Amino acid sequence: MLDIKFLRQNLDFVRTRIAERGQDIDLDAFVRLDGKRRDILQEVEALRNERNAVSKQVGEKKKRKEDSQDLISRMGEVSARIRELEDALKGTEEHLQNLLMTIPNIPHESVVCGTNSEDNPVIRVWGEKPKFESAPKPHWEIGENLNILDFARGAKIAGARFTLYRGAGAMLERAIVNFMLDLHITEHRYTEILPPFMANRESMTGTGQLPKFAEDLFKIENQDYYLIPTAEVPVTNIHRDEILDEKILPVYYVAYSPCFRAEAGSYGKDTRGLIRQHQFNKVEMVKFTTPETSYDELEMLTLNAEEVLKRLNIPYRTVSLCTGDLGFSSAKTYDVEAWLPGQETYREISSCSNFEDFQARRASIRFRRTSTGKLEFVHTLNGSGLAAGRTLVAVLENYQQADGSVVIPDALRPYMRGMDKIPAA
RNA sequence: GGAGAGAUGGCUGAGUGGCCGAAAGCGAUCGCCUGCUAAGCGAUUGUACGCCCUAUAAGGUGUACCGCGGGUUCGAAUCCCGCUCUCUCCGCCA
Numbered sequence: 243m244l245d246i247k248f249l250r251q252n253l254d255f256v257r258t259r260i261a262e263r264g265q266d267i268d269l270d271a272f273v274r275l276d277g278k279r280r281d282i283l284q285e286v287e288a289l290r291n292e293r294n295a296v297s298k299q300v301g302e303k304k305k306r307k308e309d310s311q312d313l314i315s316r317m318g319e320v321s322a323r324i325r326e327l328e329d330a331l332k333g334t335e336e337h338l339q340n341l342l343m344t345i346p347n348i349p350h351e352s353v354v355c356g357t358n359s360e361d362n363p364v365i366r367v368w369g370e371k372p373k374f375e376s377a378p379k380p381h382w383e384i385g386e387n388l389n390i391l392d393f394a395r396g397a398k399i400a401g402a403r404f405t406l407y408r409g410a411g412a413m414l415e416r417a418i419v420n421f422m423l424d425l426h427i428t429e430h431r432y433t434e435i436l437p438p439f440m441a442n443r444e445s446m447t448g449t450g451q452l453p454k455f456a457e458d459l460f461k462i463e464n465q466d467y468y469l470i471p472t473a474e475v476p477v478t479n480i481h482r483d484e485i486l487d488e489k490i491l492p493v494y495y496v497a498y499s500p501c502f503r504a505e506a507g508s509y510g511k512d513t514r515g516l517i518r519q520h521q522f523n524k525v526e527m528v529k530f531t532t533p534e535t536s537y538d539e540l541e542m543l544t545l546n547a548e549e550v551l552k553r554l555n556i557p558y559r560t561v562s563l564c565t566g567d568l569g570f571s572s573a574k575t576y577d578v579e580a581w582l583p584g585q586e587t588y589r590e591i592s593s594c595s596n597f598e599d600f601q602a603r604r605a606s607i608r609f610r611r612t613s614t615g616k617l618e619f620v621h622t623l624n625g626s627g628l629a630a631g632r633t634l635v636a637v638l639e640n641y642q643q644a645d646g647s648v649v650i651p652d653a654l655r656p657y658m659r660g661m662d663k664i665p666a667a
Numbered sequence: 668g669g670a671g672a673g674a675u676g677g678c679u680g681a682g683u684g685g686c687c688g689a690a691a692g693c694g695a696u697c698g699c700c701u702g703c704u705a706a707g708c709g710a711u712u713g714u715a716c717g718c719c720c721u722a723u724a725a726g727g728u729g730u731a732c733c734g735c736g737g738g739u740u741c742g743a744a745u746c747c748c749g750c751u752c753u754c755u756c757c758g759c760c761a
Contacts, residue, residue: 246716251723283717287730294730297742301685310741317741485677610677615696617714 243342243604250276259348262355262565267345275338282334286327293320343447344454347600349565350537350574356564362577363564368548369557371581372640380584381638382515385411387646389667391516402513403505403520410664414637414650415523417657418630419498422525422550426627430546432496432527437476439499440467445479448605450571450597457506460520469502473526474624481530482605486620488612492531492539496627499524516631517589523630529623530607533599536621537574540596543625544576547592550628553653556636557581559588573598576625580632584639591632594625 249256253269260267296317303310354363372378385391390411396404407415426432446452446468451459460469470476477497486493501524512518527546531539544560551558563575572595579588599619602608608617641649646666650658 247723280717283730287717290730293741298685300741304685314741321741487677610695612696615712 243600244345244348245599245603246276246342249342249345256345256348259565260346262349263346263568264357264566265346268341272338272341272345275334275341279331279334279338282327282331286324286331289320289324289327293317293324296320340453343604346568346570347573347597349568350596350598353562353568353574354564355566357566359561359563359567361564362561362567365560365562365576366548367557367559368552369555369581371557372583374583374642375644378583378639378642380515381582381635384584384638384642384646384648385515387667388648388664390414390664393515401520403518405516405519410658410661411634413658413661414654414664415630415634417654418633418637419523419525420657421553421654422627422630422633423496423498425550425553426496426525426527426546430494430496430527430549432494435473435477435480435495435497437470437473437480437497437499439470439476439502441470441475441479442466442468445475445482445605448482449475449478449601450604451475454570458504460502460504470499471503472501472524472624472626473497473499474528477526477528478601478607478622478624479605481607481620484607485617486530486607486609488532488609491609491620492529492535495528497526497528499526516635519631522632525627525630527625527627530620531623532609532611533618533621536596536598536623539621540574540576540594540623543623544578544592544594547578547594547625547627550633551578551580551591551636554633554637554651556633556640556651558591569593569595571595571597571600573600578628580636582636582639584642589632589635591636592626592628595623597622597624 249272257269296313300310300313354361356362382391382393390408392406392408396406399406423434427434440462443452443466451471459471477495500521502521505518505520508518527543529539529543548558548560558578558580560576560578563577568575575593575595577590578592580591582589598621601622602619607620607622609620610617637651638648641651643649648664650662655662
């Protein structure tokens with residue numbers, strides 16, 4: 243959510259920046275509602291002022307045993323009028339709030355203008371792509387040949403876009419998660435969190451999933467619970483409605499969680515394999531920082547994500563999302579894309595974003611700055627560190643051997659009971 | 668699932684219809700004092716929104732806020748109703 247005062251004073255600037263995202267937001271409606279709200283507010287506050295003053299007089303007259311029936315009956319009318327205005331005010335404020343909630347964040351000045359992912363500038367390229375004598379296979383073939391990924395059974399049990407992992411496949415996914423958590427908590431100094439995997443409406447609103455993207459979420463029937471689409475939701479909401487001590491900033495959290503996404507509107511996309519699932523595992527890093535450090539923290543966060551791929555020796559590149567590709571709540575996002583030889587393409591495996599105060603304002607996460615004594619919103623950031631399912635895909639495709647086996651990357655062997663390869667069946 | 672208790676400022680905790688934006692304590696900030704990162708003394712210390720003024724500073728002023736939402740009343744932290752959450756006991760249970 244944007245600062246309403248900022249929006250009021252910088253309408254044209256906001257209009258331009260939102261347009262660069264390829265979004266069309268009705269800011270004229272905002273101006274109208276905002277003006278209406280203030281008109282009503284002024285009238286109702288003047289009447290309340292009168293009521294408060296007269297009520298005080300009534301109290302004093304009563305004490306002196308004087309009659310005040312005329313005042314009382316007049317105030318009855320005033321109160322009725324106040325009630326009317328309050329209803330109107332409430333309606334207007336709801337409209338205004340709903341509108342405000344659907345306005346995306348302003349892109350950071352360093353974000354390039356573009357329309358889609360093809361306009362994303364490449365920031366870094368790392369690693370050497372593996373060479374294969376014969377054409378490398380896509381992970382779904384490797385996984386099925388090794389009997390470690392079972393797409394048919396996943397579909398039978400739950401439906402399309404669900405996968406059953408078996409044997410070394412299941413262990414490999416678990417190894418990837420544990421390896422990543424250990425790296426971040428020991429070397430990158432994050433605090434491990436294991437959050438609830440469901441969250442309520444308020445939490446979903448705080449991080450920006452609601453109200454605009456309800457169709458992307460799984461909701462529990464007849465309950466105010468949603469399955470989390472990412473650990474970002476519960477972990478960022480750890481500090482919702484809190485005032486943090488400036489001294490504890492920056493705060494670093496890392497959490498494993500399964501992620502549940504309805505993937506509405508993605509029919510026909512990435513239907514094969516593990517790339518696009520209704521349920522997948524992810525390790526997520528979340529930071530709370532002061533405003534002046536958040537962009538440095540974003541750089542470090544992104545490097546933390548990249549470090550996982552370096553340790554696994556998987557080639558990747560990092561791109562900076564252009565305005566047209568930027569997520570709703572984000573001011574700036576780096577995507578880390580792993581090389582997938584079986585599909586001859588780079589695929590997103592991590593997304594690292596600075597939301598500035600956009601989520602903090604929605605979720606009311608503040609800190610008191612000691613130098614001024616004033617409350618300010620923190621900046622929130624998060625990034626995948628990494629998506630576990632897609633990491634498994636990258637391992638299978640990059641480490642596949644001509645005989646059909648898959649070598650286990652050195653960094654994962656301690657987590658695989660010393661196993662050095664998954665032998666061909 | 669059943670019975671009971673509770674929810675007040677950054678924290679602890681008073682307050683059962685007007686004198687309450689709210690005692691007291693803690694914490695924090697500033698100043699003083701003190702021969703050594705102890706103690707003491709004094710002052711200050713809520714947020715949001717609107718309006719005025721103005722340099723988008725400071726200041727002034729109004730309104731709202733004592734878990735959330737309704738109601739009673741001229742007037743509600745205080746009375747009534749509903750909800751949420753926390754705690755205790757009973758039942759059930761991985």
